[in-house]
């Protein structure tokens with residue numbers, strides 16, 4: 001079997017951590033900075049960071065349309081800022097901030113307030129049972145995270161919610177959005193799950 005080639009958008013944010021996990025799982029990786037870097041990729045991750053900065057740089061490098069085209073055909077996973085980029089709509093977005101509009105979700109930027117800017121919590125993610133023999137709770141790191149305010153199409157599947165019902169992970173076909181940062185702990189199950197979406 002040939003190794004999948006997975007790109008990680010490397011304009012800003014914690015792309016290096018995603019690359020480290022993907023390599024650990026045996027995928028080939030490529031940093032994506034220009035439209036030409038998308039050629040031949042099997043899938044793409046848009047990392048956490050600052051969605052306004054990532055969006056601005058993506059517009060400057062003329063990546064917005066190529067990213068939309070890519071995401072219409074192949075698996076894309078957005079973590080945190082990346083989830084904002086993937087969304088169709090973002091409340092509290094900066095005026096004019098570009099969104100890819102690939103996934104039918106509405107997110108709310110910086111949804112968890114200043115005093116709890118960052119926190120870690122355990123999540124039940126039943127879907128991860130597909131890639132792991134046992135499926136203990138996933139320890140999720142939230143850093144000035146967005147929440148997924150609503151799933152706006154019938155085929156958006158909620159993968160994980162906080163105890164109060166706030167949606168923090170969702171999937172629509174081959175598109176995946178997580179409010180938190182699975183690349184920041186040593187638990188590779190979310191990356192394995194993403195790789196399982198590849199044909």
Ligand code: GLN
Nearest residue numbers: 048049050051080081144
């Ligand atoms: N608050 C950031 C934004 O709005 C996201 C934070 C993150 O990616 N950790 O883009």
